[in-house]
Amino acid sequence: MAASFTELKKHLYRSVKYWLCRPKPPTLVEPFSGPVVVVGSAPVSHKPADFDRTFKVITINGSQVVTKAWGIEAPDVTFVQFNQIEGTNTNAVEVRRVLSGERTKKLYVLLWRKGRERLEDGLKAFDYRYDNLEIVDRYKRMALLDLVGGVRCSELGADDKCSNGINAVLFALYNGATAVIITGINPASGGHIYNHANLARLHIQRDREILLRLMERGYPVFTADPTVSESLGLPLWDGKAPARQESESPEKSARPASKRATLLTPSLR
Structure with a gap:
């Protein structure tokens, strides 16, 4: 009962703060104008068909090891979770190693609360460089799911939140991607491409729900991974020409206006 009351207070606090602050999602100075590939850290990934210099690339935590094998020295955007900077668990240590x-060109660090100077020092400690650095707080992340996915969520726990990979998909759509192709993002898989620890992956059910919701809302979201296409029903990316026929017009795929959100109440166990 006490735990339920604590969660309810947290939900109300975050909901009210979100409503009062009206945060904007992380926004690029120059929006995307073509297809964007979001590369996650699942053990299996594929370079999309027709991949060339017109694609922009977003990596998540240590998935830059994948794009480096594709010949990309610096992704256009990288999302890194705060714990990867100083954390001592296996995943954080492995992310810093790779x-x-x-x-990277644009680095977003999510939920960092220890000040910019300490963040910059932490990145220097493992020699990770960037052209531009921005911290994304909880409420900006909540705004992505609200404005693009139409879902309001107070992020009470791992089951309530979507993964950084799905946040990157939302980010790409918000910032004008004409198509978003995911690879290495598989809600049914475990483990990470950059280590052999076979660590459990979080947010599995929420990721699945959000991807299906984006499809239902008509967003141009594809996968380059056949098994993900089969399990989720996401269209398999076959190249630029088919995508132009399936996706919406550029006017509709530009930064979406705010749509009425579905309010997710916390599960009070």
């Missing part, structure tokens, strides 16, 4: 000596 990112050591690498660079």
Whole structure:
């Protein structure tokens, strides 16, 4: 009962703060104008058909190891969870290992609360470089799911939140991607491409729900992974020409206006 009351208070606090602050999602100075590939850390991924310099690339945590194998020295955007900077668990240590000596163009660090100077020092400690750095707080992340997915969520626990990979999909759509192709994002898989620890993946059910919701709302979301296409029903990316026929017009795929959201009340166990 006490735990339920605590969760309810947290839900109410975050909901009211979100309503008062009216946060905007992370926004690029120059919006995307073509297809965007979001590369996750699942063990299996594929380079999309017709991949060329017109695609923009977003990596998640240590998935830059995948795009480096594609010949990409610096992704256009990288999302890194705060714990990867100083965390001591296996995943954080492995993320720092594979990112050591690498660079990205735009780096978003999610939920970092220890000040920018300490963040910059933490990134220097494992020699990860960037052209531009921005911290994304909880409420900006909530705004992505609200404005693009039409879902309001107070992020009470892992089951309530979607993964950084899905947040990157929402980010790409919000910032004008004409098509979003995911690879290495599989709600049914476990483990990570950059280590052999076979760590459990979180947010499985929420990721599935949000991907299906984006399809229902007509967003141009595809997968380059056949098994994900089969399990979720996401259209398999066959190249630019088929995508132009299936996706919405550029006017509709630009930054979406706010739509009425579905309010998710917390599960009070």
